Amino acid sequence: MHDDDTELSYLDLEVAAQNERREAADHASIRDLSSEVATMAFFVVAAIALALLGPTHIEHPWLLGALTVAFAITSRIGFPIDVAVAIPTQMLLLPLLILGPPALAPILVFLALSVSGLIAATISGGSRKRVLLNGGDALYSLGPATVFVLASSPGLDVRPWTVVAAVAAQIALDAAASWMAERWRTRGETRFPLRPFLLVWVVDTLLTPIGVAAALASEATIWAPLALLPLVVLFALAGAERAKRQEEARQQLRTVTRERTRLRAAVHRIGDAFASTLDLDALLTITTRAAVEAVDADAARASAPTGLGRQMTHRVTIHEDERNTPLLTAVEDRAVNGQTLAHAIVSGVYAMAAPVGDVEAGGVVAVARNSHEFTAEERQLFGYLCEQASVAARNVARHASLHRQALTDDLTGLANHRRFQELVSDGHDRFLETGTRVGLILLDIDDFKAVNDRYGHQVGDQVLRSVAGALRDTCRNTDEPARYGGEELAVVVSDADMHECARLAERMRRAVEEVEVVGPSGEHITVTASFGVALMGETAPDPASLIADADAALYRAKYQGKNCVRLADDGPIAATRTTPSSTA
Numbered sequence: 001m002h003d004d005d006t007e008l009s010y011l012d013l014e015v016a017a018q019n020e021r022r023e024a025a026d027h028a029s030i031r032d033l034s035s036e037v038a039t040m041a042f043f044v045v046a047a048i049a050l051a052l053l054g055p056t057h058i059e060h061p062w063l064l065g066a067l068t069v070a071f072a073i074t075s076r077i078g079f080p081i082d083v084a085v086a087i088p089t090q091m092l093l094l095p096l097l098i099l100g101p102p103a104l105a106p107i108l109v110f111l112a113l114s115v116s117g118l119i120a121a122t123i124s125g126g127s128r129k130r131v132l133l134n135g136g137d138a139l140y141s142l143g144p145a146t147v148f149v150l151a152s153s154p155g156l157d158v159r160p161w162t163v164v165a166a167v168a169a170q171i172a173l174d175a176a177a178s179w180m181a182e183r184w185r186t187r188g189e190t191r192f193p194l195r196p197f198l199l200v201w202v203v204d205t206l207l208t209p210i211g212v213a214a215a216l217a218s219e220a221t222i223w224a225p226l227a228l229l230p231l232v233v234l235f236a237l238a239g240a241e242r243a244k245r246q247e248e249a250r251q252q253l254r255t256v257t258r259e260r261t262r263l264r265a266a267v268h269r270i271g272d273a274f275a276s277t278l279d280l281d282a283l284l285t286i287t288t289r290a291a292v293e294a295v296d297a298d299a300a301r302a303s304a305p306t307g308l309g310r311q312m313t314h315r316v317t318i319h320e321d322e323r324n325t326p327l328l329t330a331v332e333d334r335a336v337n338g339q340t341l342a343h344a345i346v347s348g349v350y351a352m353a354a355p356v357g358d359v360e361a362g363g364v365v366a367v368a369r370n371s372h373e374f375t376a377e378e379r380q381l382f383g384y385l386c387e388q389a390s391v392a393a394r395n396v397a398r399h400a401s402l403h404r405q406a407l408t409d410d411l412t413g414l415a416n417h418r419r420f421q422e423l424v425s426d427g428h429d430r431f432l433e434t435g436t437r438v439g440l441i442l443l444d445i446d447d448f449k450a451v452n453d454r455y456g457h458q459v460g461d462q463v464l465r466s467v468a469g470a471l472r473d474t475c476r477n478t479d480e481p482a483r484y485g486g487e488e489l490a491v492v493v494s495d496a497d498m499h500e501c502a503r504l505a506e507r508m509r510r511a512v513e514e515v516e517v518v519g520p521s522g523e524h525i526t527v528t529a530s531f532g533v534a535l536m537g538e539t540a541p542d543p544a545s546l547i548a549d550a551d552a553a554l555y556r557a558k559y560q561g562k563n564c565v566r567l568a569d570d571g572p573i574a575a576t577r578t579t580p581s582s583t584a
Contacts, residue, residue, distance in 0.1 A: 047106040054103025054149035064100045072112035079239035084196035085201040094211030095225040100208040102148035110138040143169030152351035287389040295378040297367035299324045304363035324368040327351045332366045353387035357393025412468035415482035424543040438536040439493035439501035442550040443529045446562040448487035465505045471509040503567045505531040534568035
């Protein structure tokens, strides 16, 4: 399958998944609506039947109206309990059942819920379409109303068992209707959330005696049930305060979770840093980003010494600007000079810095924040991060040192034979991939055996070191000199033709000729070298052929008088032989 086809397939799958989720949501909405409609139909039929079968004489219409209005107001009050919300309408439901005809109580509850829902939807700008489907919310009132009707509407002569049976019927009907609705809505795929309903039923049970007492108090004064309104207000105030505290707790939990996530990310970055211990720049980048996340900094940067003067150079910068740059620089210098955690404040900007690794083989990380000072805990965490990174930085330095030792000739400081072979191989790969020209300069110190025999091996070693230094000083920055073996040295030249290689070899020949070495007795020893130059191409298509051609050219230089440059293509002699003034 082509890549385009694969991408198209993935896109089709994603679109199909989105359509499936949308269809599932639509189906769920339809099932919710159908459940509400069915519940509403059942409520209407049952409420009308109850009103037709039971007595509907209203003895105190004004009181009944006032209780209905109070019920509507109370239905908008929520008191949070755990994950549930209790509504204290039970205090007013009992007076409606006892003082009014219980056969009308479900209808009055429905009217109260509908009016309060319509007003709330109008004020909040919510949907009013389902206000008329409040039958499901009023359904619970059918149970106690039926019990009171069957008890012949006892009124103020109500018996305790009637109240107990009414509350039991209320809970049973509410539980059955809620369970059926949940099963229908989720197609039986989720368990019924019993705990929230239990909490609500417990609150209703506890409020029942208060409602009964208020209704019975109407025997002394008809308006006694309205004395429950101050208690309703108390519920409202307590509920609002509790909801506020719960929201604050949730906000704190979100903050703690966010902080924990941020610190976890910082720890993971430190773990990544340990995995990146072979690259100082990668280590500083990971450590700096981890520090920003760990202490919630606004800006940061990491620096490391480079060059001969070991000047601090920025390796990583994060949101650095004109406001925090001077402070970052100052605190960075203090951390480097003191090799310890440093912090400072200037013009409302707070900063701190800590060294990572050693002065010569590490760096420094600095962070800044504009809002408030870093706490002691944040400074401790930042210091800990930099200490852990320091361990990795020292590993970087040790690895770099071992790597240099593995690829460096101990005597001359040039690349060793292994590194030379790598350079030639890399040049061959570039030649095959891009056609970049690769040249090779081989040189052999003239009469080196005579120097060792006459002046000793220590002077011979000094000659080798001096010639190596001359090569380093004259070769290009893109080229790397190496010790090929014994007194033979080499330079792999990249991106140069034969003429450019010959000029470079001649410049090296003159530099070697200018080398001055003093013998054990103070005598002056003149050093010369013979050079052979070859270029990778048709006659030298691989590393072995290139080395063989350069070696053959070097042999001709030796044979034709030494201290000269010869080319593998037998071109013109690049330089004339100069007779050394002393045996070398």
